[in-house]
Structure formats: structure tokens, C-alpha cells
Amino acid sequence: MRFLNTLLLVSACSLPSFSYALNVEPANWWVGMNKNNITVLVHEQNIANEEFKLDKYKGVELNNVTRTDNPNYSFLHLNISDNAKAGTLKFNSTNTAHSFEFPLFTRDKNSAQRQGFTSADALYLINPDRFVNGDSTNDTVKSMLEAANPGFKGGRHGGDIQGVINALPYLNNLGVTQLWLTPVLENNMPDYSYHGYAITDFYNVDPRMGSNNLYKTLSIKAKEQGIGLVMDMVLNHFGAEHPWMKDKPTQDWINLNGQFENGKNATSHARQTIQDPHASNYDKRQFSDGWFVASMPDLNQRQPLLNEYLIQNAIWWIEYADLSGIRVDTYSYSDKAFLSDWTKAIMDEYPHFNIVGEEWTSNPAIASYWQRGKVNQDGYVSSLPSVMDFSLQEAVIRALNEDEGWSTGWVKVYQSLANDFLYPDTNNIMVFADNHDMSRLYTEFGQDLAKTKMAMTLFLTTRGIAQIYYGTEILLDNTPSKDHGDIRIDFPGGFKNQNANAFTGVGLSKNQRDMHETISTLLNFRKQSPALAKGKLVHFSPNNGVYSYARVSDTQTVLVFMNKNKVTQKHNLDYMQEVIPKNANAQALFTQHTFKLTNSINLEPMTATVLVINTP
Structure with a gap:
């Protein structure tokens, strides 16, 4: 059963008035999950004043309900045991209009x-x-x-x-x-x-x-x-038009009292404070708690x-x-x-x-x-x-x-x-x-x-x-x-x-x-x-405008040459012998030309050359 998201209608006056519809997040869960203790968020006007009970369902228990400083939220904590089967949970509220169903689905095979x-x-x-x-x-x-x-x-x-x-x-x-x-x-x-x-x-x-x-x-x-x-x-931020801005689940749901204050509470972007062993707690919080912009x-x-x-x-x-x-x-x-x-x-x-x-x-x-x-x-x-x-x-x-x-x-x-x-x-x-x-x-x-x-x-x-x-x-x-x-x-x-x-x-x-x-x-x-999928990277110090490297696996070696020179370069390969198989035949990836590698290769100007050597 699908539930509408909370509807928040802002009136023309300065103080908003709210129109609510029951909102349940998430809308479902699955059996056989490692994550088998879940929390269901329920949002509706004064929902915290109601009592929820779960109809008897084998393998599933409603452990407790958390109510916050906002009476419009309740958090239902469920345990779904390994022996639970797919089906539909039925939550009954003291206000019957707010009773709802919560599907438990079967996971796709090998999902985990x-x-x-x-x-x-x-x-x-x-x-x-x-x-x-x-x-x-x-x-x-x-x-x-x-x-x-x-x-x-x-x-x-x-x-x-x-x-x-x-x-x-x-x-x-x-x-x-x-x-x-x-x-x-x-x-x-x-x-x-x-x-x-x-x-x-x-x-x-x-x-x-x-x-x-x-x-x-x-x-x-x-x-x-x-x-x-x-x-x-x-994970860090959300949009300012989210219902949470007008009806926070808890007073501490949003950093810095939920206010941007004309940029005073903007993030410092000083990411190095997280690793800095000398950083002050103030600077760390300015980075992690500060907002990007007022809209986020x-x-x-x-x-x-x-x-x-x-x-x-x-x-x-x-x-x-x-x-x-x-x-x-x-x-x-x-x-x-x-x-x-x-x-x-x-x-x-x-x-x-x-x-x-x-x-x-x-x-x-x-x-x-x-x-x-x-x-x-x-x-x-x-x-x-x-x-x-x-x-x-x-x-x-x-x-x-x-x-x-x-x-x-x-x-x-x-x-x-x-x-x-x-x-x-x-x-x-x-x-x-x-x-x-x-x-x-x-x-x-x-x-x-x-x-x-x-x-x-x-x-x-x-x-x-x-x-x-x-x-x-x-x-x-x-x-x-x-x-x-x-x-x-x-x-x-x-x-x-x-x-x-x-x-x-x-x-x-x-x-x-x-x-x-x-x-x-x-x-x-x-x-x-x-x-390229899993081969070891071996690279060589740049020389005369050429950067070269190899990707080496048990069955294939790929040689790459980056020639920044504006003229053709006759490039000696003696320094690369540790990565070139003996008597190797190479295929140029872009031209499909196959040839026997010698001790040098001509590199075209301003060009990347990719050679593929397959080994039995």
C-alpha cells in the first residue's frame, strides 16, 4: 500500500498553516536482510499522541516507539527475525484513520x-x-x-x-x-x-x-x-523546500539550529580539519556543520x-x-x-x-x-x-x-x-x-x-x-x-x-x-x-617528453606511450625490458597493426600509442 508524502501548504500570510497526510518511510522492507532491525518513520499531525500496535505476525516484533520533541512524528522500531516470511504487516493506531499496512517482500536471489x-x-x-x-x-x-x-x-x-x-x-x-x-x-x-x-x-x-x-x-x-x-x-544536506524545514522531526535534525543566518553558518570548506591533529573543535564544526548555501x-x-x-x-x-x-x-x-x-x-x-x-x-x-x-x-x-x-x-x-x-x-x-x-x-x-x-x-x-x-x-x-x-x-x-x-x-x-x-x-x-x-x-x-581490469601498473620516469607505463597481468601486457613532442620520436625500449615479454608480438590498439617488438618504436607526435601483447 502506497502512502502520500506529507503535504505542506504555505499560506500567503507570514505564519504557515499545515495540511497533513499520513506519511510512512520507508514504505516497505524485505525479509532475509542483515539489516533486520529497522525504524519506520510515521508523520502526521499529532501522531505522537496515538498508540500503535502490530497485529501478530510470526517472526516480527514491534519493540518500541520513539516519540520526539515534535508531536507530529513517531518512530516505530521493528525486529524482523530470520524466520519471518514475506507478507503484509498491519499497524493499528488508536486513531483508526492512521492504521496502515507495511509490506515485507522477498529479496531477489543472491541480492546480498x-x-x-x-x-x-x-x-x-x-x-x-x-x-x-x-x-x-x-x-x-x-x-x-x-x-x-x-x-x-x-x-x-x-x-x-x-x-x-x-x-x-x-x-x-x-x-x-x-x-x-x-x-x-x-x-x-x-x-x-x-x-x-x-x-x-x-x-x-x-x-x-x-x-x-x-x-x-x-x-x-x-x-x-x-x-x-x-x-x-x-548525505550531507537536503533541499530547503523539504517538509523537514517546516516541521523538523527533532529540534536537532538540522545543524546550526536550522538557520543559515545570511552566510554566518556557511561551511568553511576546510576539509583538512578532519585529519589535522592540531585542529580546534571549532574549526572542525565550521567545516562539517556549516551549510553550503541557504537553499541546502x-x-x-x-x-x-x-x-x-x-x-x-x-x-x-x-x-x-x-x-x-x-x-x-x-x-x-x-x-x-x-x-x-x-x-x-x-x-x-x-x-x-x-x-x-x-x-x-x-x-x-x-x-x-x-x-x-x-x-x-x-x-x-x-x-x-x-x-x-x-x-x-x-x-x-x-x-x-x-x-x-x-x-x-x-x-x-x-x-x-x-x-x-x-x-x-x-x-x-x-x-x-x-x-x-x-x-x-x-x-x-x-x-x-x-x-x-x-x-x-x-x-x-x-x-x-x-x-x-x-x-x-x-x-x-x-x-x-x-x-x-x-x-x-x-x-x-x-x-x-x-x-x-x-x-x-x-x-x-x-x-x-x-x-x-x-x-x-x-x-x-x-x-x-x-x-586493464586488474593488471599491475608499472610506470617509468618521463624522458624527453614521453611518459610510458605498462599494465601487466598473467595473460596480457598493455604498453602505453604518451608523446608530447611535436615531431616523431624514435623511442628506445631497453629501459622497459622488465615488463616486455621476450620475443613479443604487439598489436597497436588504434590501428590494429601487428608487429614484432624490437628495441625501439616510432612514436607519432602528440599521440598516445597503446600496444597490446597477449601471452599464452
Whole structure:
């Protein structure tokens, strides 16, 4: 049985009046879960004055009910034992109008053993509103505060989940193995709601994106194409139009008394305070408790009921939508003890799952602090499997834009990767050229095709999990603007009245077609390459404008040469003998030319050369 979300109607006067409807979160659970003690949030006017009883159900007990300082909430604590069967729980209230049913479902077979994304995968990051408009009937929804405005770079353009479903054959052919969509949950904000990071309902997809059922359909159809689904989750903050802002479950649900105070309570963004052994408690709180902006209030994950709510919400979406991973926005901004609880609960439920946290720092000492297995000086224990490699992203941009020198050029990449000793699991680091929050790669290189191809070859052949931003394969560009609305540009072919179509190739330039072929070749090679999936990385100090490395597995060696010189380079291979099998025959990935390796190779100017050596 479905329940409507709480309805909050704001009157024209300064003091809001409320109209309530019974709201239950989550709407269901599953039997056979490791997480078998759950808390059901019930919201309705003066609901705390009512008594709830659970009809007798074998294997399920209502342990107790928590009432808070807000009489409009009750939290029902259930224990679902291992011998409980699927069925429907019936909760009776002293107000019969508030009695409700709560389904217990059977889990999909082997759900707990699901495989998360790995270093064999390539994730394709999509801003759904800017990708494909698959259903124009939901561009504007009357119940949502913001209507479609495709002519405004910061407005909603109409892309949706159906559009992503329609694009699945294209993505499969491109070589994508995982999809990461920026948040598709309800963002009922008055403006700039398209990005998805100001969530106003943690359990429902935004109707302008589709529905929960359609999101599940995307997951099913993507898996039919061999593609997994990664959900972008926000734990640190939420949208200011969420009902919680007008009717907080507890007084301490939101940090800093639930007030932004004209920026006084803004976050310091000083992420280093979390690891700093000398940092004051004041500075730590300014970072973790401060708000991003007034429209994104900061959640207090130290509140036990909120802690439980966020853990259950993540597990519910994994189970409901059959997810293969989670990307966590602004990871380190949340309370770090909560983050330990949250990641552990998910990994206990799904031991082979994967979660990547966004820690936007070029300092690997800070980023590595969060990865599972790291022994930290302060004793902090994390269960987060993966982090994002902002250090390498920055190093590659600088390396290709700088002249070669003792401390410039390729050495920046070499030094970044040399810091891998800080990470407990270097294969489980996500590498990327750009994303939805930074200028596009082609823009950073001043529309230089050669540099863009070299960079993407590096990111798709080095160690770690590869991530590509939508449109990189066709050189999408935000020059000269750095506005997020321009970075998150409409995908050609996804909307009406566009001159180019990436899905058919019509209207694409020669350079765009060249880039698409390069990316497709690399991504499809990754799908079947044991060396790129799990092979050891061995790299060599840059020399004469060439950076070279090998990915080595038992059955395959991949050699990569990055030549920044503007002339052909006759490159001696004697220094690489430790990674080149004897009497090796190599195949050039991009030309398919096969030849016997000698002690030198000709490297074309401003080109990445990839050689594949298969060993029996």
C-alpha cells in the first residue's frame, strides 16, 4: 500500500498553516536482510499522541516507539527475525484513520552477493536533465515549483530517465559498463532544481524525471545491456523546500539550529580539519556543520534517528532498484562517525558492493584517509571502498598544458601516481578527466583534439576505475563560460531542433567523430582486457617528453606511450625490458597493426600509442 508524502501548504500570510497526510518511510522492507532491525518513520499531525500496535505476525516484533520533541512524528522500531516470511504487516493506531499496512517482500536471489562496480568497469556520468528528453509530457509538472525553461542555462531542460533508457543501445555500443546519474530524486525547489542535489524527498523520484518504477525499469534494461546502475546519494544536506524545514522531526535534525543566518553558518570548506591533529573543535564544526548555501540546509547525522534514516534509505534503494554502486556527494562534509556507521552497514549487507566518496582534494593524504583499510593516526576506521582521484585529474591537465621541464609536464602525473603508497587499495580508486562540477576536458585544453585524446587514453588505461563524463566522447565544450549550466550542456540528439545528433553521427564534425572512435575503441577494449581490469601498473620516469607505463597481468601486457613532442620520436625500449615479454608480438590498439617488438618504436607526435601483447 502506497502512502502520500506529507503535504505542506504555505499560506500567503507570514505564519504557515499545515495540511497533513499520513506519511510512512520507508514504505516497505524485505525479509532475509542483515539489516533486520529497522525504524519506520510515521508523520502526521499529532501522531505522537496515538498508540500503535502490530497485529501478530510470526517472526516480527514491534519493540518500541520513539516519540520526539515534535508531536507530529513517531518512530516505530521493528525486529524482523530470520524466520519471518514475506507478507503484509498491519499497524493499528488508536486513531483508526492512521492504521496502515507495511509490506515485507522477498529479496531477489543472491541480492546480498551482488557485485559492485570494479576496476574492470567504466562509469558514464550523466546529468539526466541535459542528456535526452525521452518523455516531453513530464517537462513541466503542476505540483512542482519549477517549470521547464530550456532557454535558460540554469533551468530545467526536460531530460529524464526515459531518455537514458532510450540511449542504452548507444551507451552499450560505446563501451560503457556502468551508469552514474546525478540525483534523480525529487528536487521541488523554486529554481536551479535540475542538478538534483537539493533533495526534497529521499524516497521518491522527481516526477519530471519519471517515477520510482521507471528508475527500476532503467536498472533492469541497463543490466540487459550489460550495464550496472550507480546512484548518486546526498548525505550531507537536503533541499530547503523539504517538509523537514517546516516541521523538523527533532529540534536537532538540522545543524546550526536550522538557520543559515545570511552566510554566518556557511561551511568553511576546510576539509583538512578532519585529519589535522592540531585542529580546534571549532574549526572542525565550521567545516562539517556549516551549510553550503541557504537553499541546502546541513543535516545533523549525529542525531541517532537521522543516522538510522539515512542508512535505511541507502539500503532500501540498493534493494529496490538493484543498484551496483553508490557515489556519495560531498562525502567528508558529513559527520565522520556517521560515515563509518553508514558505510559499514551497507558493506555488511552487501560485501561485494562498491561505494565511491567525493573528497574534492588534490592532496592524496587527505583523500586516502577515507578509504577502507587505511590505518589512520587518529584511529578512525572507514568502510568506504573507493575514493575519487582529484590529484591525478589535476595533474593530467597541468602536464599536457605545461612545457616539459624538471618540475613541469609529465612529471606531475608521475608524482601523483607515486603517491599511491598512501592508499590501501589502488585498484579501487576512481579516475576521471572531468565531471559535472568542473570545466570540460576539451575546454581545459583550448579545443586541442590531440591533448584531449592523449588525456582520455591515459585515464582509460591507467590503474583504477574509469569514469567518463557524458559528451566527452564528442568533445562537448563550455568555452568561454565556466557556468555550471554551460558545463552541463544539452547532449546533441537528445532534444528537438538540434543541428547535431551524437546517436546517429549526423552533424558531428570530423574531430568529434575522431574522438568518438577513440573513446569507443578504448572502452570496448577495457571490457575484455585482463591487463586493464586488474593488471599491475608499472610506470617509468618521463624522458624527453614521453611518459610510458605498462599494465601487466598473467595473460596480457598493455604498453602505453604518451608523446608530447611535436615531431616523431624514435623511442628506445631497453629501459622497459622488465615488463616486455621476450620475443613479443604487439598489436597497436588504434590501428590494429601487428608487429614484432624490437628495441625501439616510432612514436607519432602528440599521440598516445597503446600496444597490446597477449601471452599464452
